[in-house]
Amino acid sequence: MSNQPxxxxxxxxxxxxxxxxxxxxxxxxxAADLVHLSQSAAxxxxxxxxxxxxxxxxxxLARGVELTLAGEALLSxxxxxxxxxxxTVNVVRETGTDIxxxxxxxxxxxxPYVPEAIRAFQAQNHRKVKVVSASTRALRDALDRGELDMIxxxxxxxxxxxxxxxxxxxxxxxxxxxxxxxxxPLPVLFSKECMISDIAVxxxxxxxxxxxxxxxxxxxxxxxxxxAADQGLHALIADERPNFLVEAAPSFAxxxxxxxxxxxxxxxxxxxxxxxxxxxLALAFADA
Numbered sequence: 001m002s003n004q005p006x007x008x009x010x011x012x013x014x015x016x017x018x019x020x021x022x023x024x025x026x027x028x029x030x031a032a033d034l035v036h037l038s039q040s041a042a043x044x045x046x047x048x049x050x051x052x053x054x055x056x057x058x059x060x061l062a063r064g065v066e067l068t069l070a071g072e073a074l075l076s077x078x079x080x081x082x083x084x085x086x087x088t089v090n091v092v093r094e095t096g097t098d099i100x101x102x103x104x105x106x107x108x109x110x111x112p113y114v115p116e117a118i119r120a121f122q123a124q125n126h127r128k129v130k131v132v133s134a135s136t137r138a139l140r141d142a143l144d145r146g147e148l149d150m151i152x153x154x155x156x157x158x159x160x161x162x163x164x165x166x167x168x169x170x171x172x173x174x175x176x177x178x179x180x181x182x183x184x185p186l187p188v189l190f191s192k193e194c195m196i197s198d199i200a201v202x203x204x205x206x207x208x209x210x211x212x213x214x215x216x217x218x219x220x221x222x223x224x225x226x227x228a229a230d231q232g233l234h235a236l237i238a239d240e241r242p243n244f245l246v247e248a249a250p251s252f253a254x255x256x257x258x259x260x261x262x263x264x265x266x267x268x269x270x271x272x273x274x275x276x277x278x279x280x281l282a283l284a285f286a287d288a
Contacts, residue, residue, distance in 0.1 A: 009052040013085055015045040016078035017145070019057065019067075022046065023075050026064040036141060049074070082144070089146030090268050100128040101277060104139040105152035106195075107220060108240050109262055113165075114152070117284040121277045129277065135193030143267060149274055150266045152281070154195045162263035163278060165285040169238040170196065170257035172248035175230040181252030185210040187232035189223060192216045200235035200257060207255035 014035075021031035022042075032042035050057050057071035067075060105114055110133065118129045132139075132148065139151040158164045174180070180187050186204065188211055190197035204211045214232040217223045224242055227234050233248055235257055241247070248254055264281055266274050 011049065011052065011081070012045070013082060013145075015049050016074075016081055018042050018045045019049060019071070019075065019078050020082065022058060022065060023067055023071075026066065028058075028065055034137075034141075036138065086144065086146035086267065090149070090271075100130040101150070101273060102130050102132060102148045103150050103152070103277070104132045104134060104142060104148045106136060106139070106154055107133045108237055109152055109154060113284040114281070117277065117280040120284070121280045125273060125276060127273045127277075135191070136195040137193055140265075143265060146267070148267070149271075150264065150278065153263050153265065155261045155263055156195070156199050156258060158261050159263045159265070162265040163282060165262045165264050165282060167259045167261055170199065170235055170260050171238045171241065172200075172233055172235050172252070172254045172257070173227060173241055173245045174233045174248045174252075175228050176244070176246045178230050178233070178248075180230055181233060181248055181254070185212045186252075186254075187212060187214045189214055189226050189232040189234045190216060191218045191223070193218070196235055196237075196260065199260070203255045203257055209253075209255065 018031060018035050018037065021034040022028060025031045025034060028042055028046070029039050032039045035042065037045070046058055053070070053074070055070045056068050057074060058065050059068055103114070103118075110131065114131060118131075121127075121129065132142075134142070136153040136155065139148065139153060142148045143151050152165065153159075153162070186209055188200070188204075190200070190213055201211070201213075215226065217226060223234065224245065226232065228244055233252070233254075237260060238247075262285065264278060266278055268274060
């Protein structure tokens with residue numbers, strides 16, 4: 001019989017990230033949404049960790065799940081490993097000015113403020129800036145994984161760990177001659193990953209307005225076309241409303257929407273280049 005020790009398994013960071021999400025949400029389903037996986041894929045990642053470590057990490061309860069003692073022990077190390085991964089990526093990126101700053105932002109807040117800030121920043125610095133467009137949820141996940149240096153997000157409120165760049169008015173919009181605004185249930189159009197969708201649907205629910213989502217459309221041009229075709233109503237930043245769409249008529253009796261907060265989160269404020277770009281972004285949005 002061999003006395004060689006068993007090889008130590010190499011734990012997958014994505015699996016550890018799912019475990020952390022399970023601990024945060026107390027639910028496999030909610031954790032899967034948080035890490036942008038299907039429920040079956042998230043469950044498979046937890047099982048993979050359990051098989052690698054030869055112990056049970058999660059217990060299923062009547063309502064949700066909870067970590068076992070082994071799961072709790074792994075959780076603190078998982079968070080440290082994820083933090084170390086993010087720090088490692090940041091250190092490597094900060095070693096030279098030839099590596100671009102990766103800035104993430106939702107499509108509806110990029111113009112014109114982000115290009116203005118980048119132009120002002122690059123007039124004084126040699127670092128290039130690359131803009132990545134995605135939903136707020138996807139951007140937060142990418143920042144956590146160390147894939148982005150800084151992100152602009154659209155939120156229902158200010159984040160104490162972020163810089164509030166601006167607040168924007170949200171409005172309901174429809175086709176100019178819409179006949180569907182008085183229908184109940186109200187037909188609405190949204191993108192699954194859009195934070196404004198969550199805000200608007202919550203407002204409808206709180207106001208007791210019966211509604212249903214006709215379709216989830218990610219592409220802005222297709223979304224505007226569907227609204228113009230009177231397939232449903234939508235909510236967006238007032239300043240972003242195309243001329244061929246109108247604010248929903250008062251007769252539609254829709255709930256007032258809260259202001260949208262635009263936040264900036266920086267992975268490492270100790271980096272002078274990131275700090276300088278953050279200052280330019282704050283100025284650009286403040287001047288709007």
